[in-house]
Amino acid sequence: MRGDAAGGRGYGSELAPWAIVLVSGTALVVCGGMWLGGTLGAALTGSGWSSPPFTFATFGTLLTDGPGKLWPDASPAGVITGIVLVFGTAVAVGALAARRVLRYVSRPRGLAGNRELASMTPAGIAARARDLRPSLKGREHLHPDETGNLLGDLAPHGPELRSSFEDVELDLMAPRAGKSTGIAVPRVLRAQGAVLLTSNKSDVYSVTRAEREKAGRVWTFDPQSIAHTPRGMWWDILADCHTIEGARRLAGHFVASVNDDQSKKDFWISAAQNTLTSLFLAAARGKASVLDLLAWLADPADRTPVDLLRDVGMIAMAEQLQGTVRGAVETRDGIYETARQCVACLLDPEIVAWVTPDPKLPQFRPHQHVLGRDTLYLLSKDGGGSAAGVIAGLADTTLRAGVIAAERMGGRLDPPMTAVLDEAANVCRISDLPDLYSHLGSRGINVVTLLQSYRQGSRVWGEAGMDALWSAATVKLLGAGLDDADFVEKISKLVGNRDVRTGSVSRSRDGTSRSYSYRLDPVLPADRIRALPKGTALLLATGVRPALIRLRPWYEEADADVLSAAARAETAAITERAARTWAAGPHAPVESAGRWQRDAVSLDKP
Template sequence: MSARGGGGVGVGSSEVMAWLIPGVAVLNIIVFGVLWLGGTLGFAVTGNGWHPPPFSGGVYRRLLTGEVAAVWPGISPSVVYTTAVLLLAVAVSLIVLIVLKVAGRVSAKSSGLAGRREMAGLMPEQAAARARDLRPSLKGVRELAPDDIGNLLGDLDPDGPELRSSFEDVELDLMAPRAGKSTGIAIPRLLRARGAVLLTSNKSDVFTVTRQERAKVGRVWTFDPQGIAHSPREMWWDMLAGCDTIEGSRRLAGHFVSSVNDDSAKKDFWISAAQNTLTALFLAACRGGRSVSDLLAWLADPADRTPIDILRDVGMAPMAEQLQGTVRGAVETRDGIYETARQCAACLLDPEIVAWVSPDPLLPEFIPSQHVIGRDTLYLLSKDGGGSAAGVIAGLADMTLRAGVVAAERMGGRLDPPMTAVLDEAANVCRISDLPDLYSHLGSRGINVVTLLQSYRQGARVWGDAGMDALWSAATIKLLGAGLDDADFVDKVSRLVGQRDVKTPSWSSSRDGRSRSVSYRQEPILPPDKIRALPKGTAILLATGIRPALIRLRPWYKEPNSAVISKAAKEEVDGITRRAAAAWTGDTAR
């Protein structure tokens, strides 16, 4: 036993010596090379010219013993050794940077997530080629500005290039509150937009940061019926203008119904009947040239035959008969239908809201068909919860999007420049019931829609499970950020990201020596706990036809021009504060 043990020690010592001898030799060569090159550079820098000595053992011995003058006459030893140290520091720094870069790429590749090669289609070079195909106005431009080639998504983690989606992509972003939806997505998207812009929100943060910048490129329309930004009313929109057809009336009625119905996929008798009634009344008001006030009067008095007579006079007899059938039905049924309709349109009882959707000869009218072909900006601000103007907001957003589709058809298929629609808080203030069905169609028309939700479940509560699945499938770009706490959804995402092979080495010893073997096992690329714990400012990118990747968002306040934007945002906040104080003082006085 002892003999075998001693033999083992001997074998180990010989193995160490086999590596030690060449290691010492290489170390001496490196030290000599640094001293030789450092001394030569120092000699040249001091004005003596380039005179490298022989690369020999004798020179190396003199440099180690300090006999520098024998190698380079007239030079101080401190110059040689200082130059050598500086040269060594530079070399080490370069080596460390190279090692870190290579290690980062190897780590990204071994992580199972997409790297540069897989993301080539979203990188600037290919994105520029795609932009020229989608936008005829760019074909004669030699060098494209970065924002002309696509929408900025972020930078590929850990050190990759910036990634941009195309102008026909539509996007769905799921992130918890304060995870970077506004600072990293909504605000940059508005600041970088090349065409018309539409924003919906229940807060003033995006408005305050972007308003002055957007005013530099076009007119700013602020639709703020509930005083989110305390903006004075400087516009009006004819809410009934798009109700001249049954389709337009039904869509507007659907927006009011969706604002009070948590799941548009599940409509009971009262909700469906209320939508039919509102459709008829909207159609009658539009065709009869009546106002929103007349509409409210008809809702308050089911016995009023005016809308029925109007529909008959304009040749809409079937719709008139249907409305008359509702009015002549059982009193309990009729009153239930009308009461449900009143609840759906309750926000119109607020005169402040009605003023924004009624003609005003002293103010300019917002016309969606003109907005979508320019570079103007429309801010749609509304509170969520009871009494909100969500139905009105959704109606105006929907009409603007449909106007964009019509304009795109007239341009040959796509808007150029593309329109940007950021539907922030889409589940609260902009419940467009058929948004999942519109998604892919809007992208093909050059309308870049970005829907921002706090969770997958929030969307399912509005559009139903089937509707949210359709929205998820139709979105060609999906960003999943920090704070996703839905266990089922996070587990689903983990499965979508996939698994990777993990190599596990093992060692075994025998009489013949040591041997190494490798086994493989599979594990999730991103386990659910890592998805839930994503750092703020990062997101999982799911792009159609590309492996999942991890990206770092680009917040607006980290961009080069952030100081100017911050100053403008502070001015906007100060203005909101003053207007809010004035409004509060006026209310108190009354």
């Protein structure tokens, strides 16, 4: 009992000096403010600088007898006003200082701050933009969107951060975590050059279409009626198939749309890709159509593609295709059936019409698109029957057209091209995207790939491919809802550890003593990464420490009312078009689908 009492008295006696200092300091501040405020008020009201003695008696007089006795020639109202102004100023300065302190205290320890991210802040990114874009040199004032791609605001209170026009981005977020509202829509709206967007929904299209029409022409490729847009264009799917490389790439996109893992191609998948390559090459070189190609697939005994390849001097390809046709019947039929499954979406007349020449409609030309400020929306459903192979083919052709245009410009597109591959694992499976990623960034093509998880990407490109995509991305955003425990644990290790000081107090009869120890704790444990709030993301950029940012959804920007009105109008138009489609019935004739199309897609030869 005595020991406890002694310890308690020791602890209380230790705090007593600090209590005296606190009370004395408060009294000094209050008295000083009243003395200074009253003197200033008197001077400002015309009685001159006449300060009373700075003593406690002076303050007692002020409280009991009022300001008239201390400043007899001054207006009492002026004296009181001066005191209020001094204390008001002190409170404002104190609040500002407290706010700065709270900002410093609330900033997550161990993450990057303003100094580390200087190259991504407005001043740093503007200097980088002048180096990358010759058209900006000599201009003193630049619009923020001309300098880089908006990522968000550094948590908790800014500044805004942007990536450069040579960065390529990979974003992993769960559904409804802000991919569309905080990344896809702002990136499309703020794009400086040509735009390419892939999606399986019409939300981004509805918000951005009206604004993009102000920048340039809008091309909507909607073969499966995601936005129920009337067909207003056509694309020559065989345009780049005059070379073996182009034909193989197109065949690879169709194969990827049905193959869940590109790293595990079995015999039938590989053989089907080789066969499709030969058929695409024969159709392009022989000036045949996609419908002719479907007929060749339906009848493996048809020698037309072999003859076409021979006629144009592609003897080796002709012999290879002939060898497949003359092989064992079971093997040949298995290869052709696999190839038919890969291009099954072209059996739908509503899809094939978009890639069939139509003299009544304008043709989309990727090599012209990448040089302007036009927008290309590629919309497709995912799952069975999707047009993912066609979408991937058109997206890949457009990206490669951007590379060619950049090479002709001296190495980089100016203004840069923006490609937002939303739902890339579902509707835009470009098989060699991981290999193209870093190269696209060096050409001024800003690619943003949006995935729901790391594992989703691994299913499409394989573990090695997804690792390559992760490594090639110079900017990575990890948002809310990442539930892969192994992946989140790896991210926690990448973020790193920090020293945490732990204090302990021991009390005895002789007094109180303190000691401190240090331990390493994760800056962001796995559970905190998984529980990131919606609208926030962990930023991993090349060459800097990780940072926590707040996304900037389009509906929180200054022009949100205008965009909302445009989105409502577009959504109403989509609903009306959908109602007309359903009213027409499931057997309504397909627009521009002639007799030859209907006959070709109904072929079912053994």
